[in-house]
Amino acid sequence: MDTRRLTKLVRLKADELGFDGCAFSKADSLDNEAIKLENWLNQGFHGEMKWMENYFDMRMDPRKLVEGAKSVISLFVSYHFEENEEIDQNENSPKIAKYARGRDYHKVLKKKLHQLIDFIQKESGAIHARAFVDSAPVMDKAWAVRSGIGWMGKNGNVLTRKYGSWILLGEIILDVEFEYDGLTTDHCGSCTRCLDACPTEAIIQPSVIDATKCISYLTIELEETIPKTFRNSMEGWVFGCDICQDVCPWNRKSSFGNTQDLKPKSVFTSQSFSFWNTMTKDQFTHTFKGTPLMRSGYEKMKSNVTLAQESIKKG
Ligand code: SF4
Ligand code: SF4
Known part of the structure; x- marks a missing residue:
């Protein structure tokens, strides 16, 4: 099929499947990103995330x-919902990053990506294609920018103009050609609010x-207890951290998302420190099954919540 027509059809299908954005890049090596990643790793900013050192070549190309890959399709859904505003205002509850308040986005996005692959296959015949959501070594942000x-x-x-940075990315790498999109302009300007x-x-x-100083890493990736030096700076966060996104002007005026599965579960509107204090492991599993909180697990979450309460009492 004609490349232009196929590109248009895939965009329409992505929209129909509920993606909030879909764009195409030529599958190429990420030379500039390779230098940046190497410097970042050499400085140890990845901490205990040793898996980031693996498969460097694959990550960069x-x-x-994927054998014979010609294109990378970057897709995203927004996780910005009105319900989050009520949750954010509840000062008696441990803070959980907005992306983690709904169903685990890996499952939600993967399903949609596979549906899109099936569609492309129907339109263009047998293809080699793989879908990625935070899983194999793919530089999702670099491809989204490209x-x-x-x-x-x-x-x-x-950061997107319409949805701010409240987006979750997925990619399809495949041996099909499309019409490619180009870079957009940088609109951070002289702003330094996040820093x-x-x-x-x-x-x-x-x-x-x-990452070793970032609350997201400290509350999710770091297996051991959060080091003392950071405990008074956690500001009540127990799973991830939204501070540098909450202050961003692009996020203040962003559109709401359409993916119902990512809407906050009701438990996040009612949770409080007392709710967490009495929670057993079984109750944790029952309550948070299918959400990203399972990644940290019961013991780590309880430890994070205890430290958050202690720092609030001290403060
Ligand atoms: S504001 Fe929070 S998420 Fe952003 S870099 Fe700092 S600690 Fe990490
Ligand atoms: S707050 Fe947003 S717009 Fe401002 S510098 Fe940070 S990312 Fe850019």
Whole structure:
């Protein structure tokens, strides 16, 4: 089929499947990103996330991940919902990042990506294609920037004009050609709100995050208890952190998302510290099954909540 027509059909199908954005890039090596990633790893900013050192070559070239790859399709859904405003205002509850308040986005996005692959296959015959959501070594943000979905904000998140940075990315790498999109412009300008607001000074320079200082890493990735040096800077966060996104002007005026599965579960509107204090492991599993909180697990979450309460009492 004609490349232009196929590109148009895939965009329409992505829209029909509920994606909030879809853009195309040529599958190529990420040379500039490779230098940046190497420097970042050499400085140890990835901490215990040793898996980030693996498969460096594959990470930098999608043609090493999918045989004969010609294109990368970047897709996203927004997780910005009105319900989050009520949750954010509840000062008696431990803070959980907005992306984690609904169903696990990996499952939600993967399903849609596979539906899109099936569609492309029907339109263009047998293809090699793989879908990725935070899983195999794919530089999702770099591809989103290359395809013009958004620009790399100083807070290290991809920022879109319509949905801000409240977006979850997925990719399809495949051996089909499309009409490719180009870069968009950077609209951070002279703003430094995210750098100024970060309580642990984890944004060490625009778009460069020292993950070992970042509350997201400390509350999710770090297996051991959060080190003492950070405990008074956690500001009540127990799973992830939205501070550098909440202060971003692009997020204040962003449109709401359409993916119902990502809407906050009712438990997040009613949770409080007392709710957490009495929670057993079984209750935790029952309550948060299918949400990203299962990734941290019961023991880590309880430890984070205890530390958050202690720091609030001290404060
Ligand atoms: S997520 Fe929180 S701790 Fe991490 S860089 Fe942003 S404001 Fe700082
Ligand atoms: S807060 Fe300002 S500098 Fe930071 S990402 Fe948003 S627009 Fe860019």
